[in-house]
Amino acid sequence: MTATSPPTAGRRTPRPRAAGPDKGRRLRSWRQRPNPVAGLGAFAWLLVVGVPLYALLVATFQQTSEYRAAGPLTIPSDPTLGNYARAIENGLAGFVLNTVVVTAVVVAIVVALAVTAGYAIVRTRSLMTNSLFRVFLLGLAIPNQAVIIPVYLIIIEMGLYDSLLAVMLPTAAFALPVCILILTGSMRDISDDLYEAMELDGAGPVRMFFRLVVPLSRSGISTIAVYAALQAWNGFLFPLILTQSPDKRVITLGLFEFQGLYRVDIPGLLSAVVLATIPLFIVYLVARRSLVSGLMGVGGK
Template identity: 70%
Template sequence: MTVRLAESPSRPPARRRPDPPRTGPFRRRSGRDRPNVLAGMGVALWLVIVALPLYALLIATVQRAENYTSSGPFTPPTDPTLGNYGKAIENGLLGFVLNTAIVTAAVVAIVVALASMTGFAIVRSRTRWTTGVFRVFLLGLAIPSQAVIVPVYLIIVQLGLYDTLTAIVLPTAAFALPVCVLILVGSMRDISEELYEAMALDGAGSVRTFLQLVVPMSRSGLSTIAVYAALQAWNGFLFPLILTQSPDKRLITMGLFEFQGQYRIDIPGLLAAVVLSTVPLFLVYLFARRSLVQGMMGVGGK
């Protein structure tokens, strides 16, 4: 006679409680918690490379011209002075800044208006004509301004715009448009198709869709092209050099020649003018940096 023992119901194995995290000097570090020494050294080296020229620039602006060459660019000044900034203003820096600001504002307005409308037409039309226009704009990326400066000069002279601020505005905006159109086309393509359909069901036309949907959704891209166009206009040198000659039409890049004499260059005064000329662009970047980063990444930071 075989006696079968009643099988006891199987019980799941007891779970082992995890060990409490170690604290103090005996805490076990994971791979992610370990410091990356090589990355830290690379960042420190990059900071040194960037900081040294800035230090030399700022130190030079408070040195006296007669002591700059003897003391060296990295030596702290023994007799600092702010006279170089006053000298820069006396040499007409404010007038150069005003001319540059006018040119920059005009270039930004033209580029933002034309690039936004062109990008909207390319994204929404999708015809052979708009595709051809987009390819023409992309072709403009491969044409440097130095290669066509002679034809541009002849066109400006024929139009009677030579030695005017308009002569600088038009070619600067034209050469900034290809990059700006490319940025906006990529930004506008990220707008959902459902939003366009919702605007169409609401009875919105192309103009209303552009103003109420595309422009608000493309604010990051618009900020990006505005900053890019402003940089191109503010730092432009070739067009002011070739297309203007009067002292009252000079921009900042040309006005810096006022610190160059026949036999010497006032380096501290020149660098002080450079520092003052970068303040407006620094303020623009300070307030638009978030939109600029989002515009470079895509709509909404995608």
């Protein structure tokens, strides 16, 4: 005689108890609880960032004698805009114009080459394409200081020495590896279904490039444009080695006009730095959302 299990008809299976409102309330209260360690860290970081900016801006309104006597953190007793006027009189406008020309050309070259190269790398999945992509990535490991002498000799042989084009071409070349890496990560996020849908509509590679890839890669394109602009605007080594004439100087070399043989006009120099930073700050404010979203897509799918 075998034992039989008791009937289970009518018996309800116990269900897990749902999280009540008390648990959610406790979680919200834990999140809203003060965190003194994080507050101290944020305050320390604020000091690290804010104090140099304060010293920079205050020094631009000080007289040179007051700056030397009272230091950079003292509020000026007699604020003046003469430092900014002196910066413009020393040729800052011409330096900024040369830098704008170099930056615009570098951004145009980098965007044109990086977008087409990224599209070819993503869509042409062959051994040759992958090999070329790895060759581009090798540029990330080569600093421009290591190849400045070969670059100098190449510029001399091409007859481009002491010209703005001599600064544009190497700057664009060294910005391309990072830009291609960013764009390939952004373009890989485009679904293959969209490509197949356009192929069914009879679209060719050129049409897909302009109608699909470019519009959906705007954040990545904005990111590489800002990155290339920063590289061109802040470049120092290539302008120093590959140019010589005063009328070919960019802003990084033009700042030397405020440095004499026995003294340095620090308030005038800092005023020139502030004026030279304003264009890049405006570009960042305009493209900051696209810059962040483009950098988030570097890892691809």
